[in-house]
Amino acid sequence: MEDSAFEIKDGIPFITKPNFRISRREFIKIAGLVGASTFLGLYKSEVIKVFAQAAKEGKKLVWIQGQSDSGCTISLLQAEHPDIYDAVIQLGVQIPFQQTIMVPSGEQAINTLETITPDILIVEGSIPVNGPGGWEAHACTIGERNGKPVTMEEWAKELAGKTTTAVVAFGSCSAFGGIPHGKDFTGKSPTNAKALHEVLGSDYRTGAGLPVINMPGCPGHPDWLLIVLAAALLGIIPKLDDRGRPVEFFSNKIHDNCARRGWYDKGSFAKDLTETDMIHENCLWKMGCKGPETLSACAEYKWNGGINVCMNAGAPCIGCMHPDFPDNPTSPFYVEIEKIPTFLGIDTNTAGKAMVGATAVGIAAHAVRRGVTKHYKPPEEE
Incomplete structure (x- = not known):
């Protein structure tokens, strides 16, 4: 049985050998169990060791x-x-x-x-x-x-x-x-x-x-x-999708894990740019948000050390990670996109009146995903 350099406690890997030389297998295990930002936050010393090894190897x-x-x-x-x-x-x-x-x-x-x-x-x-x-x-x-x-x-x-x-x-x-x-x-x-x-x-x-x-x-x-x-x-290449993107960061639509997703399901949409602050509790879809069209882990991992992301700051996603950016379907930036997600079968114009069953299925699915990733944080109630 392999003598592992870390052990799992409450779903989080903890280093048990502070001076170990990180191996390819250990790196895959640790990076795969936590996200990118979490990995860097918890194990930046191990990442430094990787660069140190690379330096020795020239x-x-x-x-x-x-x-x-x-x-x-x-x-x-x-x-x-x-x-x-x-x-x-x-x-x-x-x-x-x-x-x-x-x-x-x-x-x-x-x-x-x-x-x-x-x-x-x-x-x-x-x-x-x-x-x-x-x-x-x-x-x-x-x-x-x-x-x-x-x-x-x-x-x-x-x-x-x-x-x-x-x-x-x-x-x-x-x-x-x-x-x-x-x-x-x-x-x-x-x-x-x-x-x-x-x-x-x-x-x-x-x-x-x-x-x-x-x-x-x-x-x-x-x-x-x-x-x-x-x-x-370390000679490890992450699994790539059909467009050559690491699936760890480009497998879900931004819309799927957006903090405003609940307001989308309720049919609560900002009508103009004066209603985009989180305090108004509105989805930014009608403001041209391209989250429903763009694959990225932005909403999960966020930016600036996991502090913020465009939608949380009051700006609709412009789809900058979409393969066709800045052309259609990401342009014009602040115009409502014609094609909407169909996985819930909910039209944004009637989302507030949608069947409770369909909405419940969507909420349940997202709850499961949030429970697995542990990255989702709903907007705080005032």
């Missing part, structure tokens, strides 16, 4: 940015657990290239990209490729070779082609194209922007035989990235 992480506003970089830098980021630096995990925060520039920086063999490659931002105009790829370039600009498309293919372990598309722009991929009045992306997996092709695999891991979000969630990075450094 693991190299490269982070390149295409068409982006650096929002995903800032998201990570502003994460609730900065000591983990500090540990990455202090423990010597090599991050030789990250455009926003690196010190080297010019030829020195480009030489790094040309000579390095990444273990982990993180791509932020979409990638423009040549279209009818024949110029679009040059909408985003990084450095020069022999006096000629090198396109983001060239770097993405070159670096991904020599990455040994995992390639992560962090943020909606890299995962699915995002805002640069959005259609203009002609129905096309002005720069013919593409997602990373589109540029690399459906058959792409890393040296370890892994496809691109897509982690959408505008910005991407920092805690989720840290979990995936720690796992990847």
Whole structure:
């Protein structure tokens, strides 16, 4: 029988060997039993150990940015657990290239990209490729070779082609194209922007035989990235859905676990933006909330250290993690979506008059899910 490094008490794993060297099996067990934010909160020292192991093994992480506003970089830098980021630096995990925060520039920086063999490659931002105009790829370039600009498309293919372990598309722009991929009045992306997996092709695999891991979000969630990075450094890749997203974070509609879900079932909807505060006890569906259309664990794990999420702050979800963001069905942002969830058979215009039985079934189903995840917190009564 395996001598485990942790034991379960009241459904929570507790470390029983403070100085143990975390193994792949232990990591999977612990991360699988608790959520991403909970894992980081309870076991950030163990995650640090993972980075320490990676440092000893000389693991190299490269982070390149295409068409982006650096929002995903800032998201990570502003994460609730900065000591983990500090540990990455202090423990010597090599991050030789990250455009926003690196010190080297010019030829020195480009030489790094040309000579390095990444273990982990993180791509932020979409990638423009040549279209009818024949110029679009040059909408985003990084450095020069022999006096000629090198396109983001060239770097993405070159670096991904020599990455040994995992390639992560962090943020909606890299995962699915995002805002640069959005259609203009002609129905096309002005720069013919593409997602990373589109540029690399459906058959792409890393040296370890892994496809691109897509982690959408505008910005991407920092805690989720840290979990995936720690796992990847151990050679563990989370289970992915048919769009390459980790199912741990992208298996349920935001609507399913929203704190306002009960008001949806009651048929209580905000009529304008003056009624969106939680004190009014309204669902934001009619304000254009895209939670019913978007797969993400936002409502369960929240942001800013698990403190808040868009809907709780009075703003409807804009569907930033949806593969088609910012186009239909996520746009226009503040317009009621035409297609609504059908799993309860409740029309929002008549939800308050719906059969008690149907509503009860829905409430019971959500109660079971909440009991399992233990992430749901209903709005406090005034």
